[in-house]
Amino acid sequence: MGFTTPDLPDVDPDEFLKKPLMERIRILNLDWVEQGFGAPRMVHCIYILKLVVFYAIAGLSIALATSGLPAFWHVADWWNQPIVYQKAIVWTILLEAMNLAGSWGPLAGKFKPMTGGILFWARPGTIRERPYKWIPLTAGDRRNWLDVGLYAALLVSLVVALVMPGVHSASLTERLPDNTSGLINPVLAAIPIVLLVLIGLRDKIVFMACRSEQYLPALIFFAVLPFTDMIIALKLLILIVWVGAGVSKMTKHFSYVVPPMVSNTFWTPKWLRRAQYRDFPNDLRPSRVAGFMAHVQGTFIEVAAPLILFFSTNKWLTLIAALFMVAFHAFIISTFPLAVPLEWNVLFIYAVVFLFLGFPAWDGYYITDMSSPWLTVAIVIGLLVFPVLGNFRPDKVSFLASMRQYSGNWATSLWAFAPGAEEKLNRVTRSAGNQLDQLIASGYEPNWAEITLQRTIGFRSLHTHARGTISVLLSRLPDIDSRSVREGEFLCNSLIGFNFGDAHWHGPDLVEAVQDEANFAPGELVVVVAESSSLGGNVQRYQLVDAALGVIETGTFLVSDEVNEQPWLPNGPIPLQVDWARSAV
Incomplete structure (x- = not known):
C-alpha cells in the first residue's frame, strides 16, 4: 500500500468487470480479508x-x-x-x-x-x-x-x-x-x-x-x-x-462484524486478519x-x-x-x-x-x-x-436511538441499476455527484473507480444480512450480472449528505424522493431493503422496491439461514418467504 495510492485488488479490471456478480463478490471477499478497503x-x-x-x-x-x-x-x-x-x-x-x-x-x-x-x-x-x-x-x-x-x-x-x-x-x-x-x-x-x-x-x-x-x-x-x-x-x-x-x-x-472490521485495520498483520475466518x-x-x-x-x-x-x-x-x-x-x-x-x-x-x-x-x-x-x-x-x-420493534426506531452501535444488526439496502441508469441520479438536487464520478475526479481510472465501489459490496456481503438482500436480488433480477449494484449506506451519502449504517435513511422513502427528480423507468432502479431482526429474533423482513412502481414485493428470510452460508452464496440464494408480491420486475 502506498502513502498516496490505494491498494487495489490483484485483478485485470477489464476481465474482472465481465465476471458474474457472485464471482466478483467472492474475489472481493478474499481481497477484503487481506487488504480491507485498501485506502491510501x-x-x-x-x-x-x-x-x-x-x-x-x-x-x-x-x-x-x-x-x-x-x-x-x-x-x-x-x-x-x-x-x-x-x-x-x-x-x-x-x-x-x-x-x-x-x-x-x-x-x-x-x-x-x-x-x-x-x-x-x-x-x-x-x-x-x-x-x-x-x-x-x-x-x-x-x-x-x-x-x-x-x-x-x-x-x-x-x-x-x-x-x-x-x-x-x-x-x-x-x-x-x-x-x-x-x-x-x-x-x-x-x-x-x-x-x-x-x-x-x-x-x-x-x-x-x-x-x-x-x-x-x-x-x-x-x-x-x-x-x-x-x-x-x-x-x-x-x-x-x-x-x-x-x-x-x-x-x-x-x-460477523469483527472480522471485516479487523481486516480493514491497516496495521493488523496478515496472519491475524486471516485468523478471523474459519478456513x-x-x-x-x-x-x-x-x-x-x-x-x-x-x-x-x-x-x-x-x-x-x-x-x-x-x-x-x-x-x-x-x-x-x-x-x-x-x-x-x-x-x-x-x-x-x-x-x-x-x-x-x-x-x-x-x-x-x-x-x-x-x-x-x-x-x-x-x-x-x-x-x-x-x-x-x-x-x-x-x-x-x-x-x-426495530422498524420503528433508528438503530442509533436503539443503542445498537456496531451490533451487525441494522437495516440495510442494496441498489441495483440497469446499465447506464445510475447516471440519472445526477438529476437529483444535491451538493455532490455520483460516487463513481467523484472517484474519477479524484484521479481513478473509470474501471478502477467501479471496482472500488464494488469493494463495498464485498464488505457488506461479509455481514449476515447481505446473504439475505443479495439472495433477493439474485432471485428476482435475472439480469443482475449486468447491473451496477451499490451498497445503500455508501451511496446515500451522495444523496442526503450523511449515513451511519441504517437503511432507515436509504430505504423506500429515499427511493421515492429520488424518483421525483430522477424519473427512472420501471426496472431501471430496483432496491432491496432489509429490516433488522428483533432482539432474540430469527426473522428479517425485506421490501423490494422499484423506483418507478413503488414496493413490489415483501417477505422474510431467516438469520439462521444467513449464518450458515458463505458470503458469495455458492449454494445459491437462501430461502425466501414471500408475503406479498405486486408483479414481476
Whole structure:
C-alpha cells in the first residue's frame, strides 16, 4: 500500500468487470480479508490530523479560552472542570451538525467533496426525510427555507453556547467552592434542545446526524438539573449507551462484524486478519478467534466494565474498569470503521476519565446521591424507552436511538441499476455527484473507480444480512450480472449528505424522493431493503422496491439461514418467504 495510492485488488479490471456478480463478490471477499478497503495511508493520516488538531486541540482551545482556563497543555488545570466537559459535548454536536465529525471523508463514501452535511442541509431543495408521516406540518421530502432557517439557527445556538463564558451555579459552588469557571448558561443549553426537536419533527437526517439520541439528553441535563444530579445523570446516560450496545450484540450477527472490521485495520498483520475466518479462503464465516474478540473482548467488556464503573466504590477496581473502557474505544478508533465515528469515541474516552475518575462514586456521586429517587427512576425510564422499543420493534426506531452501535444488526439496502441508469441520479438536487464520478475526479481510472465501489459490496456481503438482500436480488433480477449494484449506506451519502449504517435513511422513502427528480423507468432502479431482526429474533423482513412502481414485493428470510452460508452464496440464494408480491420486475 502506498502513502498516496490505494491498494487495489490483484485483478485485470477489464476481465474482472465481465465476471458474474457472485464471482466478483467472492474475489472481493478474499481481497477484503487481506487488504480491507485498501485506502491510501494518506487518508488515515488526514483522519488522524482532523481528530487531533481540529477536533481535540482546536476544540479544547476554544473551550478553555472562553472559560478562563489555561491552555490545553496544562491538563491538570482543566481535565476535571465541568464546563470543559459541557463544551466538549457542544463542540462535538456542532461538528456532527456540520458533518465535520462522523460519516465524513473517503471512508464514508465522500470523496470529492469530503464533506456532505452542511453543503446539503443549508440548501433548499435537497432531500429531507420526515421521521413519521403522521406528524402534522411535515409533508414533502424537500427542504424549504424554514428547514434551512432552523438548521442555521441550530448552528448559531451551538456556537453561542460554545463561546460564551460560564455563569455562576449555586449547586456547583456548593460542591466545588474553588471553581471559578461556572457552567454553561442553562438558557444557552435549552435553545439547541428546542431547535433539535423542531428539526427532528421534520427531518430525521439532521436530527440523527447530530447524534441526538446521546447528546440531546446531555443538553437537557445541562439545562434543568443541579450539578450533582447532572453528573450522576450523565453517568446514567453513558452507562445505558454502553450496556445497550453490549446487549444488542448478543445475537448471531455480531461475530460477523469483527472480522471485516479487523481486516480493514491497516496495521493488523496478515496472519491475524486471516485468523478471523474459519478456513481462509474456503470458509469466511467467523472463526473462534473472531468469536472470542466479539463476545469476550467486545460484548462482555462493554457490559461488565461499565457496570463496574458505575456501581463500584473501590478506587482500584474503578481505575481498572476505566482503563478497559479507554482501551475499548481506542481500539475502535484504530480500526477506522467505515462510518468513522472517531470524534465520538474520543469524547467517550474523555467521558470515562471525567465522569468516573473526576467525580467518583465514593466522593458523593453515587446513584443514591441523586436528590430524589423519583428523579433517578424518571431519568432511567426516559433513557431506556427508545433502546427497549428499538430492540423489539426495530422498524420503528433508528438503530442509533436503539443503542445498537456496531451490533451487525441494522437495516440495510442494496441498489441495483440497469446499465447506464445510475447516471440519472445526477438529476437529483444535491451538493455532490455520483460516487463513481467523484472517484474519477479524484484521479481513478473509470474501471478502477467501479471496482472500488464494488469493494463495498464485498464488505457488506461479509455481514449476515447481505446473504439475505443479495439472495433477493439474485432471485428476482435475472439480469443482475449486468447491473451496477451499490451498497445503500455508501451511496446515500451522495444523496442526503450523511449515513451511519441504517437503511432507515436509504430505504423506500429515499427511493421515492429520488424518483421525483430522477424519473427512472420501471426496472431501471430496483432496491432491496432489509429490516433488522428483533432482539432474540430469527426473522428479517425485506421490501423490494422499484423506483418507478413503488414496493413490489415483501417477505422474510431467516438469520439462521444467513449464518450458515458463505458470503458469495455458492449454494445459491437462501430461502425466501414471500408475503406479498405486486408483479414481476
